[in-house]
Amino acid sequence: MTKFTLNGQPVELTNSKDEMLLLVLRDTLKLKGTKYGCGAAQCGACTIHVDGTAMFSCQLALEDVEGTDVTTIEGLSEDGSHPLQRAWVEEQVPQCGYCQSGQIMRAAALLNDLPNPSRADIEFYMSASLCRCGTYNRIFKAVERAAEDL
Amino acid sequence: MSGSSSSSTLSRRGFLKSTGLTFALGAVGVTSVTACAPGQAMAEPLDVNQWLSMGADGVIKIVFPSTEMGQSSYSTLPQILAEELDADWDQVQIQQLNADDRRFGNPLFGGVLYTAGSTGVQAYYEPMRKAGAQARDVLLQIAAREWGVEKSTLLTEPSVVIGPDGRRFTYRELVGFGIDGVTVPDAETVALKDRSEFRIIGHDLPRRDVLAKSTGRAEYAVDVDLPNMAHATVLRAPVEGERPVSIVDADARAVPGVIDVVALPDGVAVVGESLWAALGGRSALQVEWSIDSPARNYNSETTLELYSEAANDQNAEFATWAEKGDAIQAISEAETTFSQLYLTDYAYHAQIEPMASVASVDEDDQGAEVWAGTQTQSWTARTIAETLGIPLENVRLNMMTMGGSFGRRTALMQNYVRDSVLCSKAVRRPVKVIWTREDDVKNGTFRPAAAQKMEAGLTADGKLDGWYHRVATPTVIGFFNPVRWDAVRPNDVISMRGAESKFYGIKDFRADHVITERQARLAPYRGIGAAYTSFAAEAFMDELAEQAGRDPLDFRLDLVEDNPRGRHLLEKVAEMSGWRTRGDRALGLSFAGYSSSMAAGVAEIEVDDRGQIRVTKFWAAVDAGLIVSPDNSHNQIEGGIIFGISSALTERIDIENGEVVQNNYYDYSIARANQVPPIEIYMADVDAPPVGVGEVGSPMVSAAISNAFYFAKGQRLRHMPFTPDRVLQALA
Numbered sequence: 001m002t003k004f005t006l007n008g009q010p011v012e013l014t015n016s017k018d019e020m021l022l023l024v025l026r027d028t029l030k031l032k033g034t035k036y037g038c039g040a041a042q043c044g045a046c047t048i049h050v051d052g053t054a055m056f057s058c059q060l061a062l063e064d065v066e067g068t069d070v071t072t073i074e075g076l077s078e079d080g081s082h083p084l085q086r087a088w089v090e091e092q093v094p095q096c097g098y099c100q101s102g103q104i105m106r107a108a109a110l111l112n113d114l115p116n117p118s119r120a121d122i123e124f125y126m127s128a129s130l131c132r133c134g135t136y137n138r139i140f141k142a143v144e145r146a147a148e149d150l
Numbered sequence: 151m152s153g154s155s156s157s158s159t160l161s162r163r164g165f166l167k168s169t170g171l172t173f174a175l176g177a178v179g180v181t182s183v184t185a186c187a188p189g190q191a192m193a194e195p196l197d198v199n200q201w202l203s204m205g206a207d208g209v210i211k212i213v214f215p216s217t218e219m220g221q222s223s224y225s226t227l228p229q230i231l232a233e234e235l236d237a238d239w240d241q242v243q244i245q246q247l248n249a250d251d252r253r254f255g256n257p258l259f260g261g262v263l264y265t266a267g268s269t270g271v272q273a274y275y276e277p278m279r280k281a282g283a284q285a286r287d288v289l290l291q292i293a294a295r296e297w298g299v300e301k302s303t304l305l306t307e308p309s310v311v312i313g314p315d316g317r318r319f320t321y322r323e324l325v326g327f328g329i330d331g332v333t334v335p336d337a338e339t340v341a342l343k344d345r346s347e348f349r350i351i352g353h354d355l356p357r358r359d360v361l362a363k364s365t366g367r368a369e370y371a372v373d374v375d376l377p378n379m380a381h382a383t384v385l386r387a388p389v390e391g392e393r394p395v396s397i398v399d400a401d402a403r404a405v406p407g408v409i410d411v412v413a414l415p416d417g418v419a420v421v422g423e424s425l426w427a428a429l430g431g432r433s434a435l436q437v438e439w440s441i442d443s444p445a446r447n448y449n450s451e452t453t454l455e456l457y458s459e460a461a462n463d464q465n466a467e468f469a470t471w472a473e474k475g476d477a478i479q480a481i482s483e484a485e486t487t488f489s490q491l492y493l494t495d496y497a498y499h500a501q502i503e504p505m506a507s508v509a510s511v512d513e514d515d516q517g518a519e520v521w522a523g524t525q526t527q528s529w530t531a532r533t534i535a536e537t538l539g540i541p542l543e544n545v546r547l548n549m550m551t552m553g554g555s556f557g558r559r560t561a562l563m564q565n566y567v568r569d570s571v572l573c574s575k576a577v578r579r580p581v582k583v584i585w586t587r588e589d590d591v592k593n594g595t596f597r598p599a600a601a602q603k604m605e606a607g608l609t610a611d612g613k614l615d616g617w618y619h620r621v622a623t624p625t626v627i628g629f630f631n632p633v634r635w636d637a638v639r640p641n642d643v644i645s646m647r648g649a650e651s652k653f654y655g656i657k658d659f660r661a662d663h664v665i666t667e668r669q670a671r672l673a674p675y676r677g678i679g680a681a682y683t684s685f686a687a688e689a690f691m692d693e694l695a696e697q698a699g700r701d702p703l704d705f706r707l708d709l710v711e712d713n714p715r716g717r718h719l720l721e722k723v724a725e726m727s728g729w730r731t732r733g734d735r736a737l738g739l740s741f742a743g744y745s746s747s748m749a750a751g752v753a754e755i756e757v758d759d760r761g762q763i764r765v766t767k768f769w770a771a772v773d774a775g776l777i778v779s780p781d782n783s784h785n786q787i788e789g790g791i792i793f794g795i796s797s798a799l800t801e802r803i804d805i806e807n808g809e810v811v812q813n814n815y816y817d818y819s820i821a822r823a824n825q826v827p828p829i830e831i832y833m834a835d836v837d838a839p840p841v842g843v844g845e846v847g848s849p850m851v852s853a854a855i856s857n858a859f860y861f862a863k864g865q866r867l868r869h870m871p872f873t874p875d876r877v878l879q880a881l882a
Contacts, residue, residue, distance in 0.1 A: 016406075016426070023426045027381070032373040033366020035553070037502045038587040042815035045502055073366035080365040088364035092356065092781055095789055096220030097363025098370060098503045098553025126823040130815065132502050132554045133220045134792030136826040138785065 004065045006031075007075025017063035022046045024062050025072060033073035033101045037130070044129030047102035048072050054109035054128075073101040076108060083149040084108055087142040095133035103129045107143045116147055196325045198288045198334055200253055201231060201281035208322035210237050210309075215247045215254035215274060216265040217525055218359070219501075219552035219559075220789075221844045222782045223270040225357040230275055230778060233350040234282030234343060237321070238309035244358060248547045250531040263527035266560055266674060268744060268842030271778055275840050280337040287340055291332045292324045308349065345776075345837065354781040359551065371550040372506035374521040376580040379508065380409055381425040382573045383432050383584060386417040386593050389808035390671055391443030394418050401434035411435070412576040416565075419573050421581060429586075445808040448669040450599060453805070454493055457601035460664045461491060461622035468620065468662040469640035472650035480616030480658035484607020488697050491603050492686035493869040496596040496670055496803035498812070500820050503553020504590055509534075509570035510580035517544035518574070522567050523552035524559040529631075533564040537571045556793075557674035561595065562631040591818060592810045595630065595673030596803050598623045598645065602686035612698030613708055619649050619661040621683060624668035640665065648680025648849055651687055653716045653741065653748050654709040670805055676793055677744060680849035684742035685798075685870055688853030692739070693866065702739050702857065703729055715773050715836060716741070719750040722771040722832055727752035738858025740850040747774040747846035751791070753854035754827075757862055761874030761881070765795050765827045765855060773834040775841040780833065783843040788829050790847020796821035798852035802871050 002013045006029065015024050020039075025031045025048070037045030039058045046057040049071040050064075076082045080089070084104050094100045103126065110117060110125045117125070122143050131139070195205040203211040212231050218224035228244050231237075247254050247263070255261030258273040286306060293311040294301040296319070303314040309321040319327075345352075362368040387393060397418055399411040407427025412419040418437050422428035460466045481487050507522040515538060524530045531545045552559065570583040585593070600623035607615040626644035628635040635642075642663060649661035661683075675681055695705035703724050710717040720741055724730060727737055729752060736757075741750045754767040768791055777783050800819045804811040812818040856867040865880040 019424075019426045023424065026373075027424050027426070030375060031366075032369070032375070035370075035502070036372065036504065036584070038815050040587065040814045040816060043502055043587075077365075080361050085361075085364045089356070089360050092360055092785065094220075094360055094363035095222065095785060096501075096503070096552060096554040097359065097368050098501075100363050101366040104364065123824045123826075127825075130502060130820060130822060132500055132556070132793075132820060134789030134796075134821070134826070135785065136792065136821075136823045137788060137829060139823070 002062050002066050004067060005069045007071055013062065015062055018061045020058060021060040021062055021065060022057040025057060031072050031074050035098055035101060037099065042130070043099065043102075044106060045099050045102040047105040047129065049105060049109060052109070052112060054106045073105055076104065082108070083146040084111070084142065087146040087149065090145060091138050091142040093135050093138040093142050095135055099129060099131045103131065103139055107139070107146070110143065111147055111150060115150060117143070119144070196288070196329065198285040199281050201278060202235070202285055204285065204321060204325050206322065206325050208241055208320070209243050210235070210241050210321070211243045211245050213247055213254060214244050215256070215263065216270045217523065217527070217549050217552065219265070219523070219525065219555035221270065221786060222357050222779065223265070224359060224551070225355070226271055226779050226782065227274050227278060229350050229355060230271070231278040231282035233348055234279045235286050236306040236308060236349070237282075239350060239355055241309055246549055247527060248549050250528040250542060265525045266557065267678070268747065268844035268846070271840045272842050279342055280340055283340040283342050284334055284337055287335045288329070288332055289321055289324045292327050292329065293319050295331060296327055351778050352776070352780065354779065357782060368551055370503055370506070370553050371508065371521055371523045372503055372553070372584060374508040374550065374582065376508065376510060379580040379582055380421050380423060380577055381428050381584070382419045382421040382569070382581050383425065383428045383586065384414060384417045384419045384569055384589065385432050385435050385437060386589060387439050389443050390445040392416070392439045392441070394437050395440050396438040398436035401436070402431040405431040405434055410577050412573050414569055414572055419569060419583070421573050421577050425584060443808065448805050448808045450496060450670070450803070450805040453669045454495070454599055454601060457599060457622040457666050458491060458493065460666050461601040461603040461620050466622070466664045468664045471641065471646045471661045471663050472652070473660045474656065475658035477616045477618045477658045477660035481605055481607040481618060484615040485610045486608045486697065487605065488608065488694060489603060489605040490690055490693060490868060491601060492689060494600050494682040494685060495871065496599050496805070497675060497681070497797055497801045498591060498594045498596055498803050498818055499556045499558040499673070499675060500815070500818065501552070501554030501556055501558050504587060505566040505585040506582065507567040507570040508580060508582040509567070509574040511538065511571060511574040513578070515575060516540055517546065518571055519546040519548070520567060520571065521548040521550055522564070523550040523555070524564055524567070525555055526560060529562050530564050530567055532562070533567050534571055537568045538575070556676040557678070558595065560630060560674050562633055587814045591812050591814060593671070594803065594810065595671045597675035597681055598626055598670070598672050600682045602683065604686055604690040606690070606694055608694065608698050612700050614656060614694065616658040617651070617656045617660070619651070619683070619687060620664055621646060621649050621661070621679070622664040622666050624666050624672065626672045626674060629668055629672045630674065644674050644678045646679045646683065647745070648683035648687070648742065653713055653743060655712040656709060676790070677845045677848040680742060680744055680845070681797065682870070684740070684849035685852040685856070688740040688742055688850065689856050689866070689868065692853070692857040692860065706739070706741055715834065716748050718834060719748055719771040719773055723750040723752050723769050726769040726771065726830060726832060727754070736858045736862035738854045738856065738861060740854035740857060742850040742853070744842065744845040744849055746841040747772070747843065749846050749850050751850040751854045753851065753858045755855060755858040755862060757859065757877065761877035763799055763855065763859065763872055763877060764825070767827050768795070768829045768851070768854070770829070770847065770850070771832040771834065772846055773836060774843045774846055775836060775838040777833060777843070778840055783833060784831055786843045787831050787847040790845060791829055791851055792821050792826055794848040794851025795825070795855070797848070798855045798871055800871055800873065802873065
């Protein structure tokens with residue numbers, strides 16, 4: 001049995017403790033906002049927060065989050081009202097959208113650590129998340145906009 | 151194409167007999183028109199043509215005939231119809247077309263349901279405008295009848311008809327009034343709005359899917375979840391053409407949660423209660439593969455040597471792709487002649503959503519429902535029908551939004567869809583097949599490797615005098631769609647696009663396709679041929695300018711005398727980038743485009759002592775005809791430029807003994823946030839039909855970078871991508 005807090009709610013799971021957390025989130029808990037892209041800590045589509053820190057859920061086993069506080073894109077806000085999500089809509093960031101949950105979760109962790117990041121901070125920090133459609137410049141603008149709102 | 155082609159008396163539900171649309175067809179019985187008292191709300195929607203359905207509840211359903219992969223035609227195409235209907239966009243519901251229903255076929259692909267080649271807006275602009283205009287006219291007729299006035303005295307505002315005395319009917323009310331005496335005007339002659347009257351086209355309406363894509367709620371094929379669904383992963387043959395000879399699966403079956411092991415034509419699938427179980431089972435599989443495939447001899451290094459020889463071999467067989475005047479004669483008689491060879495490696499699509507498909511085969515095997523994101527309803531339905539040996543009408547499709555595609559999901563045979571169907575049939579449950587990233591890289595379908603020989607002549611006063619472009623590369627169509635190849639052979643637009651250099655007026659011009667042996671799996675790729683032909687052409691153009699002792703801008707301006715729109719772009723991008731006063735800034739110019747969309751670009755770069763090129767700024771001036779969604783166009787073109795930067799600097803697939811060398815994003819790297827420059831884009835405002843924005847950003851980029859490199863370092867880069875090892879070699 002693995003116990004942790006997920007988006008503010010306690011969960012208890014009987015899955016194998018070595019199961020990839022990303023797959024537990026998606027297939028057992030049915031939280032599909034967190035995406036599989038590479039399984040190799042390269043693309044960032046699976047980014048979640050563990051105790052407030054951005055992490056790749058494809059690199060975590062279920063047992064790694066025992067007793068922690070896990071947040072997924074579904075837990076960032078109930079209705080898309082998080083300042084980053086509002087900024088994402090305002091800047092019309094996504095194209096295919098597949099990477100954007102991970103981008104937003106990474107950006108949220110950045111703003112927690114650094115409420116007023118410089119453009120260079122944003123570029124550096126966001127480089128852990130790939131966007132094949134090339135929406136990077138809009139991501140930068142949206143992060144800056146959200147930082148102003150926060 | 152667009153609804154009824156001639157005037158006809160309108161009948162309710164008369165046009166929507168297809169089963170392919172997601173919206174319910176409603177009551178089958180036809181309500182007697184005369185029985186409808188004016189003003190009486192009716193339960194049934196008004197369908198003026200196949201493209202839309204206006205409900206008595208005020209909802210306007212518009213068909214989206216393409217598929218969505220990030221290009222945003224999901225919003226853009228329905229907006230075109232909504233414009234002519236003068237609909238309130240907030241009342242519009244978008245209906246994904248989920249069948250191979252050729253009434254909605256892409257006119258630029260012979261009526262096949264096909265989302266590719268930046269054709270969506272270009273192909274559907276007129277038909278969907280006409281469909282909207284027909285519906286607006288019908289609403290005006292109803293209002294005129296109700297008020298007893300001439301139709302010509304009426305105006306519309308979004309979803310409202312206004313009478314001469316200011317009286318108003320909402321579209322919703324008008325739907326309820328019935329259609330007695332109303333006729334559908336001829337689509338070919340129905341009046342369309344003047345551009346000055348547009349409220350939607352050319353204005354920035356928020357895209358429909360942005361909120362869902364910013365909250366994790368957008369549902370991709372990989373997210374589909376059905377009751378009792380199993381998960382499958384496939385161990386594929388390491389080399390194209392090989393098959394499993396023996397399968398030892400006892401260990402795989404012993405993995406908890408594994409349901410079955412299913413032999414496929416080119417692989418072995420493990421089906422489990424979860425993907426985790428299936429992956430565990432796959433790693434325990436022992437498969438012996440055949441070793442007789444000729445593909446085992448494929449090595450990308452020798453492939454490029456082979457293609458280079460073919461490009462240089464004047465006796466090699468070729469198909470002429472484009473010709474004007476007599477290039478060979480002109481070059482042979484020119485004052486000076488010059489030639490160069492340009493090489494490009496294989497490239498991988500690298501869309502972030504892995505290939506995924508969910509299939510649920512009917513108990514009797516005579517039908518199936520499938521959830522997949524692909525660029526074609528037609529070939530997806532065909533894949534399923536062929537796999538099961540069933541009629542097309544027994545296929546039930548759900549076209550899902552895609553996590554990128556860039557040409558990846560265009561093939562006649564969608565093999566990941568096939569796999570899900572075969573697995574579902576075997577285990578008698580719905581099955582989701584997911585390819586891991588490694589599966590997709592190792593079994594990728596690539597932009598072909600190419601060797602290009604450029605030859606040209608110059609006059610004594612430094613002007614171009616004959617141009618001959620020989621592209622040695624395989625046919626892409628011949629592999630990814632052999633049926634199509636039979637129809638178009640030997641003209642392969644996928645392999646050759648861009649080599650026509652049609653934005654320049656070159657008097658004596660020829661481009662030939664030396665169709666080489668295919669030595670990898672191939673597919674269309676963002677920009678198709680132009681992704682490499684424009685590199686060779688525009689890098690060579692700069693080399694010619696140097697030979698002629700001319701500025702690269704002036705040399706090109708000579709060639710656009712008959713293309714004032716192109717000339718404007720070159721002058722504009724020169725102004726934006728400060729080209730004339732560039733001093734020692736390392737700028738490179740390029741002028742390319744895609745299909746009929748043109749783009750002039752300037753890259754500014756830096757090169758470090760490890761051979762790493764960094765693009766520090768990019769300016770682009772683009773003419774894509776009329777722009778339906780300006781903000782989205784900007785997003786598309788910027789994304790295209792970044793795609794081009796990524797292709798030019800890092801992207802390379804190698805093949806050794808038939809196996810793809812690369813594995814994942816760690817050895818096939820694509821542009822990251824910290825490699826992206828500020829990008830400035832100018833869109834020409836022209837009164838011309840729309841011609842597409844999805845690919846126009848990419849083709850100009852690579853030559854802009856290599857031309858800038860020459861300015862910085864005095865050496866030419868003629869082999870793309872310009873990886874640090876090649877850069878250092880050029881500088882050695």
